[in-house]
Amino acid sequence: AMSDCYVTVLHFNDFHGHLQSKEKDGKAEGGIARMATMVDEVREYNDSHGVTTLFFEAGDILQGTPLSTVYKGEPDVKCLNLMDLDAMCIGNHEFDFGQGVYEKMVALAEFPILSANIYYTNTGQHFTDAVMYFTLADGTKGAAFGLTTPDTAVQTSPKNVIGLRFSDPIDEARKIIGELRGKADFIVAITHLGYEDDLKLGEAVDGLDLIIGGHSHTEVQPPTEAGDTLVCQAQSYGLFLGQVDMLVSKGDIVKYRGFLRPVDERSRPKPEVQAIVDKYAGELEERLAEVVATTTVDLDGIREHIRASETNLGNLVCDLIREYAQADVCLWNGGGIRASIDAGPITVGDILTVLPFGNIVANKQVTGAELRKVLEFNAAQPRPFGGFTQVSGMTMEIIGDKLGKVTVGGQPLDDTKTYTLAASEFMLAGGDGYSMLTEGSEPVYLGYSESAIVLEALRELGTVSPA
Numbered sequence: 001a002m003s004d005c006y007v008t009v010l011h012f013n014d015f016h017g018h019l020q021s022k023e024k025d026g027k028a029e030g031g032i033a034r035m036a037t038m039v040d041e042v043r044e045y046n047d048s049h050g051v052t053t054l055f056f057e058a059g060d061i062l063q064g065t066p067l068s069t070v071y072k073g074e075p076d077v078k079c080l081n082l083m084d085l086d087a088m089c090i091g092n093h094e095f096d097f098g099q100g101v102y103e104k105m106v107a108l109a110e111f112p113i114l115s116a117n118i119y120y121t122n123t124g125q126h127f128t129d130a131v132m133y134f135t136l137a138d139g140t141k142g143a144a145f146g147l148t149t150p151d152t153a154v155q156t157s158p159k160n161v162i163g164l165r166f167s168d169p170i171d172e173a174r175k176i177i178g179e180l181r182g183k184a185d186f187i188v189a190i191t192h193l194g195y196e197d198d199l200k201l202g203e204a205v206d207g208l209d210l211i212i213g214g215h216s217h218t219e220v221q222p223p224t225e226a227g228d229t230l231v232c233q234a235q236s237y238g239l240f241l242g243q244v245d246m247l248v249s250k251g252d253i254v255k256y257r258g259f260l261r262p263v264d265e266r267s268r269p270k271p272e273v274q275a276i277v278d279k280y281a282g283e284l285e286e287r288l289a290e291v292v293a294t295t296t297v298d299l300d301g302i303r304e305h306i307r308a309s310e311t312n313l314g315n316l317v318c319d320l321i322r323e324y325a326q327a328d329v330c331l332w333n334g335g336g337i338r339a340s341i342d343a344g345p346i347t348v349g350d351i352l353t354v355l356p357f358g359n360i361v362a363n364k365q366v367t368g369a370e371l372r373k374v375l376e377f378n379a380a381q382p383r384p385f386g387g388f389t390q391v392s393g394m395t396m397e398i399i400g401d402k403l404g405k406v407t408v409g410g411q412p413l414d415d416t417k418t419y420t421l422a423a424s425e426f427m428l429a430g431g432d433g434y435s436m437l438t439e440g441s442e443p444v445y446l447g448y449s450e451s452a453i454v455l456e457a458l459r460e461l462g463t464v465s466p467a
Helices: 032-048 066-071 074-082 099-108 169-180 195-204 271-288 312-325 348-354 368-380 450-461
Strands: 004-012 022-024 027-029 052-057 087-089 118-120 131-135 141-148 164-166 186-192 210-212 219-226 229-234 240-249 252-262 291-295 329-333 344-347 360-367 389-392 394-399 402-408 418-424 444-449
Touching: 004 032, 004 210, 004 229, 032 052, 032 074, 032 240, 032 271, 052 141, 052 186, 066 074, 066 271, 066 348, 074 099, 074 271, 087 141, 087 186, 141 169, 169 186, 169 195, 186 195, 195 210, 195 219, 195 229, 210 240, 229 240, 229 252, 271 348, 291 450, 312 329, 312 360, 312 389, 312 418, 312 444, 312 450, 344 348, 348 450, 360 368, 368 389, 368 394, 368 402, 368 418, 389 394, 444 450
Parallel strands: 004 052, 052 087, 141 186, 186 210, 210 229, 329 418
Antiparallel strands: 004 240, 022 027, 118 164, 131 141, 219 229, 219 252, 240 252, 291 344, 329 389, 360 418, 360 444, 394 402
């Protein structure tokens, strides 16, 4: 018979390869080995008190640090295996290295990677497991299912999601919850949809107890109530371990408290997990420490800046790529430039951190009218916007959400003239909503990724001082 029982859900999201602790103001923050210790402590306490512990990750473990970029999630998954992760959901960045790399990750993972709303277009089958089941301490049956943002179709290079269809998360949640009737009383959605969409999901569906969310990097504490659903999210980069302690009666949350625990020097790194991080980091060290150039100024890649306005780092990246491509104009999505660089030496590691995606650069012939369409779309988006364009070879004005004056090579943009545009394969395939770039002439791929081009150009220049 079902009685009352206590359940703790531990969670984090948008880890983005931040395996190592960082120093901030002389203090350590983050680091997967510290988080491992925190998880162990909660589990040990709960196990000895008859409390169920569940540990979930809400998507985007890949992409964002050289460790992740070079080893494509291998150390991350090995660490999570040691931490007995119960399940994660697929985030949009899980596809960044292609479906082959994703399949390798699945093969290595000793935990399910869930998503209920990704289907193979040709067979109509689920791309991956939709649901995993568990049992609470008092015998209550529970289930968790994954949901992935349909924006994944434009937020990773479209070649990475060929043959996949992303269905509406709310429809999918209703369907799954219907199918779980009689099989599970305590139901969790592990989502990579973003906080606003999680609130909509909670309001829209019945029978969902808990949403463990990700994607928007939101610091949610205490948890938010949306309808009868509790919504949680733990910011990003493994800086916090989310914890929600619940009293569950007949599958319903009767009482709860939820908070985010900083991952910092108060927790000692768990040696077995640290050993994995150190092994990969040691091998990487030699490859990344090589200095390629010097910058005389701080290069600004701050997320809120580079996704909303011109920055000197955006200019530098676009200038170097445009020169390499011998193009009239270079446009680069601000969301593809992921970090800043302090004045001083620039290493291989810095460049891989700033440009982690390995996008191949391509040239495309566009008319002035086609280019104007792209720039108008850019101006119309609320900022910060991942697709906000950093530029080279041109100037533009944005007034509110409207495009003002545009010049190319110092001359007003001419709608009838043809220009050579250099851009990433991501944008040219319609990434970030630039579907107009999939029309017109075929791109000519130049065979080098953005980081390779920028590294070689910096080596030749030796010193940079972009304004």
